[in-house]
Every structure is written in C-alpha cells, then in structure tokens.
C-alpha cells in the first residue's frame with residue numbers, strides 16, 4: 001500500500017462494536033487523520049444542555065451544530081492516562097471527558113435523530129474529509145450518507161453482552177452490566193429506527209463481527225480488504 005496515497009475509509013457500526021479503537025489503530029498505521037463523528041453529536045448535546053436549549057427545539061439544536069467550534073486530535077501519552085482515546089476541544093475547552101457523561105449519554109441519541117442537526121454536521125464532516133484528502137471516519141451513516149464514495153466501507157458489530165462490557169470500560173459513570181446493556185440496546189433501537197440516516201449496513205461494506213477477534217485480527221481483515229479495494 002503506497003504511503004502518501006490518501007484513502008477514504010468509512011467505519012460504521014453499533015455502539016461498542018470497536019469502531020473507535022479500530023479506527024485509531026488504522027489511522028496510525030496508514031498515517032491518515034481520523035474523525036469520530038459521534039463526538040460531534042455529543043458536543044452538540046453538551047452545548048444544548050449547558051445553554052438550556054430544549055431537546056425538542058430543532059432550530060436551536062441546528063444552530064448549535066451549525067456554529068460548532070470543534071477540534072478533535074489524538075490523545076497525547078499524558079492525557080491517555082485518564083482513559084481517553086482522543087481529545088476534543090469545543091470553543092477551546094477540553095470537553096473530552098464531559099462527552100462521556102451520563103447526561104450526554106442520555107440525550108445524544110435523540111439529538112442525533114434531528115434532521116437539521118444531521119444536515120449541519122454531515123456538511124461539516126464532508127468538508128473535513130475534503131480538506132484532509134484522506135481520512136478514516138467513524139459513525140453510523142458514514143458509508144451510507146457522508147462518504148458514499150469511500151474506497152472502503154466497513155461495518156462492525158458485536159453481541160450486546162460484549163459491547164456492553166466494552167462500553168462500561170469507556171464510560172465515566174459506574175453502571176451494572178445489565179444497565180450498560182439496556183442503555184446500548186435502547187441506543188441501537190433509536191439509531192436504527194430514526195427516519196433520518198438510520199444505522200444500516202452500507203451496500204458493499206465489509207461486515208465484521210468483533211466478538212471473537214482481537215484488535216490485530218480486525219485491523220488485518222480491514223487492511224486486506226483495503227488492499228483489494230484499491231488495486
């Protein structure tokens with residue numbers, strides 16, 4: 001795989017399927033930028049909560065999305081000590097941990113159903129990809145809506161039990177295994193059933209169930225598919 005070549009890679013899938021971790025490993029291997037679009041929906045949710053914008057106020061939520069001052073960068077070694085995978089600055093403030101708070105968790109799926117919010121964020125995501133030239137983008141609608149022209153589309157999934165276990169390790173609040181699994185299943189239900197850009201397996205996607213695979217095995221499968229896709 002020639003270095004310097006810029007690839008567009010779309011990784012979609014259910015919550016806790018390993019998208020973020022796998023995306024970051026691939027980005028480091030391929031030396032291309034990485035964007036977790038879930039963090040953008042979370043940032044809009046955080047600002048709405050802070051500013052007292054009602055979750056039913058679509059125009060108010062879209063205004064926040066349209067003006068979102070969002071920067072995502074890889075975590076430095078120092079920052080990684082608190083368990084984060086990357087750093088997100090919103091209006092210059094490091095909100096990385098706040099994006100995983102219980103309140104944001106509770107409201108982010110409803111916010112992500114709002115078509116006006118999605119339109120703003122999708123436009124921003126396409127612009128980020130255009131400027132980067134090549135990118136690994138993680139989300140729910142990347143292969144289907146944001147980057148349908150991607151060189152490779154991947155759809156990751158895992159059983160609810162495995163996903164709940166992974167999410168509990170990432171989140172800032174303590175939950176029982178049962179609570180974590182219920183939360184994920186509710187999130188999946190909203191993500192799959194919403195009218196605007198629901199979570200789907202994009203046509204032509206490489207589907208990987210990550211239950212019994214380690215990170216290296218998953219990234220190997222994706223690298224093989226990428227080699228096949230670009231040759």
Ligand code: DC
Nearest residue numbers: 037038039041108109112139140141
């Ligand atoms: O991947 P995550 O848990 O950070 O995503 C948070 C929420 O945002 C989840 O309900 C799915 C939604 N989302 C979305 O609808 N579209 C995306 N591209 C990314 C996330």
